[in-house]
Amino acid sequence: MKFFSDTAALLQKEIQAEFRSHELLTTASIFILIVIVLFSFTFDPTSAESKQFGPGLLWLAFLFSASLMLQPSFLKERTNDTLSALRLAVGDPFAIFLAKLCANTIFLLVTQLLLLLVFAVFFNVNVLSIYPKLALVFFLGSFGVSTTGTALSAVSSQARMREVLLPILMLPLLVPVLIPSAEATRALFEPEHALRWDWLGILIAFDVVFLTALWLFGEYLLEE
């Protein structure tokens, strides 16, 4: 029970701090908005091209913005050494990771679902009828990105090249998330609006494997 109450307390803290500063949500939203607008003006895609290339572009923008959003996740805990205070107070260090990855998933998902509407306008794609199905794909993709990104944020926050290390480590590792997410999104843009469970299955497997690895080995990432 202490594990869940610790996780809930830490998740509340993450959300409280973010909704007070708006740092992560603002940065990620502006970044995705710029990418969508720039791509739209640069390529001026037709409706067919939007459905073909839009999902890939969208998920690339999500990944790059996630690397911006996840960077401070553990870095800010180093500023005042609050990570040490948390390690002394929690029963299981996995609670620290779980709270952070849940918060990061929520922040990513909120950003994605809001900017999806901007994407729909600029790329002339009707997303309203498939919004719940897209939300499922975005959730599974975001969870995978957050799990990997949160773990790597803990690693990179202790490194010397901490500002550039996270994207370098994270982006190649997230190829197994990028491809199924983009393909599942593309399938939803097709006239049949089908949920492709083969791609979603890969996403679920990725999420489970990385979450289990984090549960087993996360403690070592926090050690000095």
Add this chain to the structure above:
Amino acid sequence: MSRRVGEPAGIKFSQIDKKFGKLYALRRVDFEIAAGECVALTGRNGSGKTTLLRIATLLTRPTHGEVTFTGATGNVLPTIGYVSHALMLYEELTALENLRLFARLLQIPKLESRSMELLEATRLAARANSLVRTFSRGMKQRLAIARALLEEPSVLLLDEPSTGLDTESATWLTSTVRVLRDEGCTIVMSVHGESELSRLSTRAVRLDSGALVADTRVGATFQSVFAAGGVA
């Protein structure tokens, strides 16, 4: 390991080495602190005081040797209060939110009243709902001390706790440490030179270049440990 509240506990450092790369921060440190003892840890900057305190909190793993808690039995740890040189506080939360968060994590009963009680003791009650980032260094230090005392620790580790405190706050800290010492709390505090606070200690230990060079109890040689060089 699980926690146990309020039990007296001593600390035993057994042949502790700590290396950062090729540099020895601690070298063969071996001594024991009895339950209820109040120890002043002194030495020059970079002598290894902070590293030793962090090893005592179990936040840092020694390269060689081990730290154990006497009086703790089985798979239990004493409750440890730790005031670090870094403040260990969230600047984007208020003073009350900080204490409430850690009280919740430490499963303190009546966390609201305990938090307010400590804010009043540290003269921060009027600023309970102010963001910590608006505090002065001294106020942050008082709040950091309040956070360390939330759980009524049986072992209190203080890393230069007087940093940034004004005279009134320093007096409060001294009286608080005196009360805790008299209640049987084991206290280890790193200090620079002699002060009201260091005079509360019943034992002084001096580190130099990571090695223990002096260890004396109240008596003729006690004061000399605080002087540069200390006793051999």
